[in-house]
Amino acid sequence: MSSLVAGYDALILDLDGCVYVGDEATVGAPEALEALREAGKGVVFVTNDPRHAVEDYVRKLWRLGVRAAVGDVVTVGAALQHLLAESRPGQGAFVIGTEALRRHVSDAGLVVLNGRPEADRADVVVVAGTDQLSYADLRSAALSVRAGADFIAAGRDSTYPMPDGLWPGTGAILAAVEYATDRRAEIVGKPEPALFRTALDRLGPGRVLAVGDRLDADVAAADRAGLDAVLVLTGATSAEEAASAGEPRPVAVAASLGALVGVTNLP
16 A cells, blocks of 8 residues: 555545546556555545435445445535535425436425426525536526525536546536526535535544545545545546646645555556
């Protein structure tokens, strides 16, 4: 195991671009996770991807050869559900997002107004990544926000990595709603520190290292949570972008999770 990783008791690992890209594990990731487990390191996975439920991520990790339980995964969808349940139960919500995200909103005790006549006058608008976006969705969200609805988003990630390149993320959709309404959304996921703080609660005491592929989300969120962060180059950030990064800076840049842990030297 690398000397850098050996100096920490636990790791918080981003999923997209760090552990996997699309339906393929990054180089050495399954072996790295096994090495961490065997060394007694705590591991929690976090994701700004709002498209799936926690159980979906656990199943995907097992398919890729990574052992994981529901308690090992912290998702922005679950964080949104927690926030809404505490602050807005019983309200009407218009949701731009997947069916999994709409379930999170419904399970928080809100009434999902998608498809109803009153969708244009929701109490709260929730925006997250989806590949099923329509103009009607943007219209209802914009009308509700302009009428005074609370405005909440999963994150600002402009893209997420896939095998053929970077696909539009939550931030790309959010930008359209913000531009149409002249309002900024409240962000629940990274770069806000809430996901990392939840992960820290699950890990318990000890020195923790965060690992991710985005400077503007993973490294920034780690800094706000008071954590060291390593940037891996298997996702959204190139070596050139990492070299020219401003503050906050990662404590190290690694070619991959496998290279960071020391199970492979391959890029």
